[in-house]
Amino acid sequence: MFEKSTSGPAGSGQPTPEQSALERTAPDDAARSDRIAVSIRHLSKSFDGVEVLRDVDLEVREGDVVTILGSSGSGKSTLLRCINWLERPDSGSIHIGGQRIGVNDAGRPMPVRELAKVRARTGMVFQSFNLWPHLNVLHNVTEAPIHVLGKSKAEAEALARDLLEKVGMSPKADAYPSTLSGGQKQRVAIARALAMQPEVMLFDEPTSALDPELVGEVLAVIKDLSAEGYTMVIVTHEMAFARAVSDQVVFLEKGLIIEQADPETFFTHASTERVRQFLERNEG
Amino acid sequence: MSNWEILWGARDQFWSGFASTMAIFGLSISAAFAIGCGMLYLLEGSRPRLTVPVRVFIDAMRMLPFLILVYLLYYGLPAFDIRLDAWWSGVGALAVYHGCYFAEIFRGARLTFPPGQVEAAKAHGFTKGKMFFRLILPQIVMQTRPLLGNQLIYALKDTAFLVIITVQELTAAANSLSGTYFIPTEAFIVVIGFYWAVSVVMEIIIKQCGRFSAKRGFDHV
Ligand SMILES: Nc1ncnc2c1ncn2[C@@H]1O[C@H](COP(=O)(O)OP(=O)(O)OP(=O)(O)O)[C@@H](O)[C@H]1O
Ligand SMILES: [Mg+2]
Numbered sequence: 001m002f003e004k005s006t007s008g009p010a011g012s013g014q015p016t017p018e019q020s021a022l023e024r025t026a027p028d029d030a031a032r033s034d035r036i037a038v039s040i041r042h043l044s045k046s047f048d049g050v051e052v053l054r055d056v057d058l059e060v061r062e063g064d065v066v067t068i069l070g071s072s073g074s075g076k077s078t079l080l081r082c083i084n085w086l087e088r089p090d091s092g093s094i095h096i097g098g099q100r101i102g103v104n105d106a107g108r109p110m111p112v113r114e115l116a117k118v119r120a121r122t123g124m125v126f127q128s129f130n131l132w133p134h135l136n137v138l139h140n141v142t143e144a145p146i147h148v149l150g151k152s153k154a155e156a157e158a159l160a161r162d163l164l165e166k167v168g169m170s171p172k173a174d175a176y177p178s179t180l181s182g183g184q185k186q187r188v189a190i191a192r193a194l195a196m197q198p199e200v201m202l203f204d205e206p207t208s209a210l211d212p213e214l215v216g217e218v219l220a221v222i223k224d225l226s227a228e229g230y231t232m233v234i235v236t237h238e239m240a241f242a243r244a245v246s247d248q249v250v251f252l253e254k255g256l257i258i259e260q261a262d263p264e265t266f267f268t269h270a271s272t273e274r275v276r277q278f279l280e281r282n283e284g
Numbered sequence: 285m286s287n288w289e290i291l292w293g294a295r296d297q298f299w300s301g302f303a304s305t306m307a308i309f310g311l312s313i314s315a316a317f318a319i320g321c322g323m324l325y326l327l328e329g330s331r332p333r334l335t336v337p338v339r340v341f342i343d344a345m346r347m348l349p350f351l352i353l354v355y356l357l358y359y360g361l362p363a364f365d366i367r368l369d370a371w372w373s374g375v376g377a378l379a380v381y382h383g384c385y386f387a388e389i390f391r392g393a394r395l396t397f398p399p400g401q402v403e404a405a406k407a408h409g410f411t412k413g414k415m416f417f418r419l420i421l422p423q424i425v426m427q428t429r430p431l432l433g434n435q436l437i438y439a440l441k442d443t444a445f446l447v448i449i450t451v452q453e454l455t456a457a458a459n460s461l462s463g464t465y466f467i468p469t470e471a472f473i474v475v476i477g478f479y480w481a482v483s484v485v486m487e488i489i490i491k492q493c494g495r496f497s498a499k500r501g502f503d504h505v
Contacts, residue, residue, distance in 0.1 A: 084407055112411050120409030130404035134423050134500050144408035147418055178501025189404075196408060 036098070037062045037200045037231040038083060043092035045078055045255075052078050054255040056092070060200065060233055060248075065226045067242040068235045070252035071278065076235040079252065080204050083233065084122045085115060096121050097199045120148055123193030127205040129185040131177040131192070137164065138173040141192045149196065156195070163191040167221050183214030187221055194225075201225065203234040239282050243267050251275050287467040291474055294461050301457030302478055305443050308371070308453060309482075312378035313439050319379060320386025324424070325416055327391060342391075345384035350442050353377045358449045374446035382439045389431045393424045426497035433490035437483050444479075454478055 038060040045053040052075045060066050068076045081087040083094055085102045094101050101118045104110045110118070131140050141160035145151045151159075164170045167187040177185055186206055193201060203222065207215040219241050226232060226245050236242055242249060242263065249266040251259040251274075259266065259275045270276050291298075326338045345353070358373040368376060397420060405415040425432070444455040458475040462468035497503060 086403055086406060116406075116409045116411045119407060122407070124404070124407035126400060126404060128400050130398070130400040132401060132404070132419050132423075133502070134419075134426060134497075143418065144410065147414050148409040176500045192408070 035062045036060070037064070037096070038233065039093075039095040040079075040083070041093050043079070043082060043089050043094065045075075045082060045087065045089045052255050053082070053089070056252075056255070056257055058250060058257065058260075060231060062199075062231050063229045064247040065230075065232045065234065065245050066248045066250060067246045068233065068250045068252060069237075069239075069242060069278070074252040075255040076252055077204050078255075080124075080202050080233060080235055083200075083202055084119045084124055086124075116148070120144075120196055121199045122202055123196050123198035123200070124202045125186070125189050125193050125204070125206050127208050129177075129182070129189045129209070131185055131189055133177045136174050136176050137169060137180075137188050140177065140188060141195045144192070145195050160191070160195055163194050164188070166194075166224070167191045168217070181214060182210045183217045186210065186218045190218075190221055190225075200231040200233060203232065203236070205235050205237065207236070207238060237282065239267075239279070251278070287465070287470045290465050290467060291461065291470055294465075297457045297461060298454070298474060298478070301452065301454040301475075304452055305440075305454040305478075306482070308375055308378065308443050308446065308451070309440055312375045312443075313382065313436060315375070315379035316382035316386055316439065319383025320390055321421060323383070323387035324390040324394060324421070327387075327394070328412065328416055328420075338387075342384045342387050345381055346388060348381075350377070350381055351445050351448065353381055354445055354449055370446070370449045370451045373449060374443070374451045378439060378442060378446075381442070382435060385435050385438070386432070389428050389435065390424050393428045394420070397424065423502075426500065426502045429490060429493055429497055429503070433487065436486050436490070440479065440482060440486070 036059055038058070040056055040058040043053055043056040043058075044051065056079060058066070058079075068079065070076050078087055082089045083096070083101075085094075088102065093103070096118055099118055099121070102110055102115060104114065132143065135143060138157065138160055141163060142153070142156040145156040145159065146153060161170065161173065164173055167190055169184060169187050169191060172180065172184060172188075177188070180188065190201075190206075206222065207218050210218065215238070219238060222232070222234070223241075223245055234242070234245070243266075244263075246263045249259075249261060249263050250257055251266070251270075251272075253274055259270055259272050261270075266275070267279065270279065323338055323342060327335050329335055354374065354377045357368060357377050358370060361368060361373075401419065401423075402415065405419050410419070443453055446453055447456040447459055450456070454475050458471040462471040465471075494503065
């Protein structure tokens with residue numbers, strides 16, 4: 001589904017098993033699809049009576065990288081976590097590749113198994129990595145493909161080795177997470193999410209827990225993914241990175257999207273005073 | 285003939301008592317482990333209708349003297365037309381009693397289990413059962429290993445209580461020999477040796493398992 005030139009029904013699901021994640025050809029921009037990977041409509045969410053998201057609308061086209069900026073507490077994580085239903089919205093709808101998440105056709109809460117299936121169409125990378133420490137690097141990556149998608153061990157391991165290669169973690173395939181640096185952990189976490197062959201990758205401040213000298217290695221991996229045409233939604237505080245990698249930048253303020261533009265426009269001619277202030281304070 | 289020679293002559297009785305103790309211990313502790321895991325799984329649920337009774341049951345068991353539980357199963361159950369022989373009453377009592385202790389140990393560790401890992405599992409499409417058995421439980425067991433080792437030793441010692449309901453185990457063997465030949469000190473010293481030997485072997489095994497979890501960053505050995 002990262003091959004923008006081939007057409008098919010939107011959200012046609014997982015790629016065939018023969019297609020490894022690495023074999024997918026990167027799309028050229030001319031062929032950029034207009035299919036929608038994630039569609040968020042009228043999304044609202046409050047915690048204890050405090051509105052954290054207010055009537056948020058957002059569309060992510062397949063192959064696009066959307067970065068979400070905003071000050072602390074503006075609702076960025078909550079928005080991201082609503083996309084895979086880790087957070088349950090109060091109202092509004094979210095579709096992943098055309099399928100609504102969390103609510104079934106009859107308008108009732110989705111049964112857990114069905115919810116898990118839709119969730120698996122997204123991949124998530126957390127600020128604090130959240131690797132499973134009792135499994136080595138390779139098994140962290142193969143765990144969900146084998147036990148959720150039902151892939152064979154051999155197939156899952158072949159894919160995992162490809163992905164570890166891609167994130168530069170092949171030499172550590174047998175290591176346990178506790179022996180890795182933060183940057184290495186995060187790269188494994190990215191490989192782990194990619195192994196589910198998701199239609200969209202969600203990153204929640206993937207470099208915020210890292211020592212400054214380790215930030216670069218993780219951002220480089222994410223940049224590579226964007227060049228390969230992965231659809232991604234990224235919450236970050238790395239302005240230069242956001243500018244370089246995004247197709248669309250979204251600015252959240254108190255749960256409202258107050259600015260949404262292509263990166264050039266956003267970083268040079270932001271229309272709201274609030275965004276200009278934010279950019280000044282977060283220069284670099 | 286010295287007292288020790290008398291005991292040596294009766295070594296078959298010790299051996300069969302020891303074999304019986306080990307069978308009871310092995311079976312009941314395996315069942316207790318399964319019960320502990322099962323209860324932890326039930327506690328994963330968010331419905332208080334299920335979790336509250338489980339919590340109450342665990343606490344009730346932990347606050348009950350083991351001997352009384354044994355009496356209850358052996359002498360009390362027949363009143364409800366359930367008849368277990370002494371051996372199965374003993375195994376059942378040990379399994380349930382220590383199962384509740386296992387559950388409590390697991391529960392304590394579960395409370396500090398990193399929620400981020402559960403979220404990562406959900407985000408990767410895991411549902412409750414697989415998440416529990418593949419990701420949560422293995423870590424909880426590794427993390428609680430020293431406490432589990434301790435509990436094993438308690439369980440081993442509790443097998444001795446079963447002499448009260450006529451189970452022919454190690455302590456019963458010592459009891460009967462000391463009664464027959466009037467040599468309580470030597471007879472009991474021998475069984476103490478048995479209990480210590482088994483405990484020491486278990487300690488060593490549990491320590492060795494510690495290497496497995498230390499490699500994964502769970503603790504330091
Ligand atoms: N589970 C929760 N329960 C109660 N309040 C919450 C919860 N999660 C988030 N909030 C509140 O919602 C608001 C938005 O939180 P959110 O984590 O989405 O912000 P954020 O933009 O990601 O901030 P940061 O940059 O600090 O990560 C905050 O005020 C936060 O305190
Ligand atoms: Mg956040």
